[in-house]
Amino acid sequence: MFVLAKEGTPLDPCHPARARKLLASGRARVHRHTPLVIRLTDRTAAASTVQGVEVGIDPGSKHTGIAVFYADGGTRTGLFALQLDHRGGSIRNRLVQRAAYRRRRRSVNLRYRKPRFANRKRPEGWLPPSLRHRVATALSWVTRLTRWAPVRALHVERVAFDTGSLAAGRPLEGVRYQRGTLYGCEVREYLLAKWGRCCAYCGATGVPLNLDHIQPRSRDGSDRVSNLTLACVPCNQAKNNRPVEEFLAGRPRVLARLLTQAKAPLRDAAAVNTTRWALWRALARTGLPVHSASGGRTKWNRSRTGAPKSHTLDALHVGCLDTVTALPARVLVVACTGRGTRCRTRTDRYGFPRLRLPRVKQVYGFATGDLVQAVVPSGTKAGIHTGRVAVRSRGSFNVTTGSGVVQGIHYRHIRLLQRADGYAYSGKEEGFSSFA
Template sequence: MFVLDRHGHPLDPCHPARARRLLAAGRAVVARHTPFVIRLKDRDTATSAIEGVQVGIDPGSKHTGLAVFTDHGGSRTGRYAIRLDHRGAAIRDRLSARAALRRGRRSRNLRHRAPRFLNRTRPQGWLAPSLQHRVDTTLSWVARLTRWAPVTAVHVEKVSFDTHALSAGRPLEGTDYQQGTLAGYEVREYLLTKWGRACAYCGASGVPLNLDHIHPRSRGGSDRVSNLTLACIRCNQAKNATPVEVFCKGKPALLARILKQAKAPLRDAAAVNATRWALWRALETAGPSVHTASGGRTKWNRSRTSAAKSHTLDALHVGHLETVTTWPSTVLVVKATGRGTYARTRTDRYGFPRLRLPRTKRVKGFATGDLVRAVVPSGKKAGVHLGRVAVRSTGSFNITTRHGTVQGIGHRHVHLLQRADGYGYTTHPETRHRAALPPPPEGGGLHTGGI
């Protein structure tokens, strides 16, 4: 648990059991519900020995892993794990829908609008809103962790592959093609991510995978990454030099999916590469010292500690380390939900307003999205309900809990726990160890034999 002194300055985190004892003894009060933060009444940073913690970041397109840990001579102990779920896809879809509406208005025979100036320029380092959102939310949570814990260093993982090198069309040939797992690592990691670490033909996962040419080289196929896929040993040997159209004969849906996925770029990789430098530069100006590492080192660290593949465990294994003694058993999932909309009306299917929304956001001191706890003493809804509230002007609220939505709870029974901050919070257990896999063939788990 995060701990603050009596002035609100961060102290070293403590165990949940110790936090419960401090609260029961009256020595501490709850400063924040989620993540749980307590504030000590009788402690000051000037009289406390502070060891400090470090933060590991595993940036991703849809999810970003954050790990708070202590480091003693390369031996790390995980203290807290957070998975941040971005809403970049929703932002992109809304911007695309708005652009489509604008194009439609321009093409219709409506009122004429004089053309605007065409000399608009974008500042250096500009990112699309869907990409800037990933940088902003990650920086926001690093700043929050810095307020709640004495962060001394931040470790950021670089991407595992370079899409610019892949798009240049350099073929994977010679020693790059024949050597072990680390040779041609960018191409291999790109294919693992693009094809979901599973065989493209039978869908088998958790087994050694080969690089396979969709159109065989013996029949004129190239070594470009757009002609490469993943295949298990059995499918790779069965396909051999057979054209993919013949091998997938009788399975038109599978053939169409393979050909379509082979041509489609990996958007998630492009998003990560577009935001990595912006995130790095922003973190350097944030305060704590920033250390960068590669995805290959993170993967190697996880293999030594037998840790499973997850964003939070990747964040814990970023950078130089000797071992990881333990990591949290529960992950806090933080989903970016936004803070609502500026629209003051609801429209029908023809675009005409059908419902006007009230301008007053708060009702009886509550706003939609607040985290509340309702204790109903009697009636059909008797019990304790913990969740997000949806306010109504009548004072009868709806509360969405993990079990569903409870409607019609009077505001007199509702107690505020935490104001809405644009994020939704859930928890899920962390995977302790990776699944047992068969021994990899000589040269690594991802090899190129038989193709």
């Protein structure tokens, strides 16, 4: 748990059991509900010895893993894990929808502003909103962690895949390719991400996977990454050096899917490579030392420590390390939801307003997105429900918990835990599904 001194200065995190004792004895009070941050009432920063922590960041297209850990040379001890779920896809969809509305209004010669796409100049370092969102949210949470913990250094995975080398058609053998400790990690990790870590022919998972040439090299197939796929050992031996059309002659749907997926680029890799430098520059502006490493190095570290694959464990293994002595037991899942919308209307299929929304967002002191606890004494909804609230003007609210939506709870039974900050919080055990 994160701990603050009496004046608000961050101290070293403590064990949850220690935090409960401090809260029960009155020596601390809750500073923030999620993630839990306590503030001591009887100790100042001058009377405390601070060791300091470090933060590892594994940026991704859909998810970003963040880990807080103690570092003693090459030994790391995991303290806190956070998985940040981005909403870049929904931002892109809304922008495409808005552009379609505007294009349609211009095409039918309606009274609307003239197009301005031809007289605009993008500044240097410009990123689309869907990509800029990934950088901004990751930086926002790193900034929050520096307020709650004495962060001494940052470790970020600056590049997941060297797409330039992948597209160059470099052979998979030879001295030039075999140099270095991380032999084969970049190509293999790229293929694992692209093909979903399963056999492309039979869909088997959890088994050893080999690199297979879709068009065999003995039949003029190349070593380009677009001609490589993953195959389990039985499928790889059964295919041998036959053309893929012959091997999958009795399964036309599998053949069509495989050929389509082989030609399609890995969009997630493109998004990560586009934002990697912007994120690194943003982290460098915090004034903390920033150490960078590649995704191949992270996978190599995980293979040496025997840790399973996850976003938060990747963040814990970023950079140079020798061993990891402890892993965080639970992961805080933070989903980006936004802070609502400034638009006070709903549109029809043509982009014109069809109804108006109330201009006041707070109802009986609550706003949509607030983290609340509802204690219902009786009825079919009796019990304690904790989650995000959706307000209604009639005073009967909906509460979204980890197990579903509880509808029609009166505001008198609801207690505010934390104001909406643009994120939805849940938790999960490392490697398992989410829980409330």
